[in-house]
Amino acid sequence: MGKLTQARVDKAEQRAKQYFIWDRDLKGFGLRISPGGAKSYVIQYRMGGRGFPAKRYTIGKHDSPWTTVAARGEAKRLLAEIELGNDPKDAEEERRADQLHSRFEQFANQFLELYGEREWAPNNYKNQKGYLSNWIVPIMGKKPLGTIKRKDVVAVLDKVPANKPSLPRNLFVLMRLMFNWAVDRGALEKSPIAGMKPPRQPSERHHILAHDELILLAAYAERMGPVWGNLIHMLLLTGQRRNEVARADWSEFNKALRLWTIPPARTKNGREQIVPLNAGAMACLNELAGRHREGDGDAWPKRGYVFFHHDGKPVSGFSRMKRRLDKGLASASTIEMQPWRFHDLRRTVATNMQQLGVRFEVTEALLNHVSVTHAGVASVYHRHDWLDEKRSALEAWSARLAQLTEDWDGFLPDAKEPKS
Known part of the structure; x- marks a missing residue:
């Protein structure tokens, strides 16, 4: 067992079953390789020492920002917290609970900051922010994120007047993106929009002035x-x-x-x-x-x-x-x-x-x-x-x-x- 380095991580091959590569110098720090080839940095530890069950905590996937050096630094910090009796899994559960019970309006602002500002062009950002503030937040804004149901999604879509045929589908696509993002970040277990059929795409206009x-x-x-x-x-x-x-x-x-x-x-x-x-x-x-x-x-x-x-x-x-x-x-x-x-x-x-x-x-x-x-x-x-x-x-x-x-x-x- 050698030191876990960037080169060693890059060379780690995909196998039929999940396996781990452990670091020689920092006990408990390692790399998990899934059957699909995904590589994630982890720590393994026991709260209370020998005789207690082993736990694993995922630091993050191998890539920016989690390079081998960055993950090693985070592992040192977490293992030091564990020595003091602080379980990182407890802190993670608290963060999830905070997100789960935070109002949708707060979540929407976080989504715009962390996703919208980074991924959307300025005009698209302005349009999507308008969809949120004008149509989605007025109905979902005060509800805790974890309590939002499919009926709330339907309520947003039902509010759209008939003279805006493209809007329901645009709102649906935005809500689906937001809830999937929440699932990916661990703020939700399941998207309330999962399995829903998107609104019908309005027939394209082909009017040309004579x-x-x-x-x-x-x-x-x-x-x-x-x-x-x-x-x-x-x-x-x-x-x-x-x-x-x-x-x-x-x-x-x-x-x-x-x-x-x-x-x-x-x-x-x-x-x-x-x-x-x-x-x-x-x-x-x-x-x-x-x-x-x-x-x-x-x-x-x-x-x-x-x-x-x-x-x-x-x-x-x-x-x-x-x-x-x-x-x-x-x-x-x-x-x-x-x-x-x-x-x-x-x-x-x-x-x-x-x-x-x-x-x-x-x-x-x-x-x-x-x-x-x-x-x-x-x-x-x-x-x-x-x-x-x-x-x-x-x-x-x-x-x-x-x-x-x-x-x-x-x-x-x-x-x-x-x-x-």
């Missing part, structure tokens, strides 16, 4: 005022997500290079997005620059929200604006708009791009979609490899949109922009 609807929207947007009107035009001209456009900051734009760089913290997938600015987008930004206090002649501001209210805060109230827009569209023309959402504009842009002969990979790059072509190391290059192609595609789309709306006068004679 050409007459697209023309009406592009033409009518000007009647929504310079802020909302240009925001709608930027959505149509760039194909980017609503919040990515609405929260755009002047610091992201390079007028000389005609580029808009959306930082990872503001994209849905946490990937930087570079958007070439076509003629239509440049026209929108030139008009908006004139609203900004820092606007100096033809120069664009260096910082600050592009789309902002008079108090300088970014635009909000999309639902109210959408109702006003829909009301105006309905009364402005004989064209009947089918029910639509802002996200449908991305799909509409993508479809029109393909009709213009734009390659699928370029369209995917424009939409900042993560696909199989963006996997692994290749993703580092794909963001830039398509820059020239993206510019050509967006310029062609800008020209096409201008052609569609040019000289169009489909408004009813008495059409007026409705009040909110």
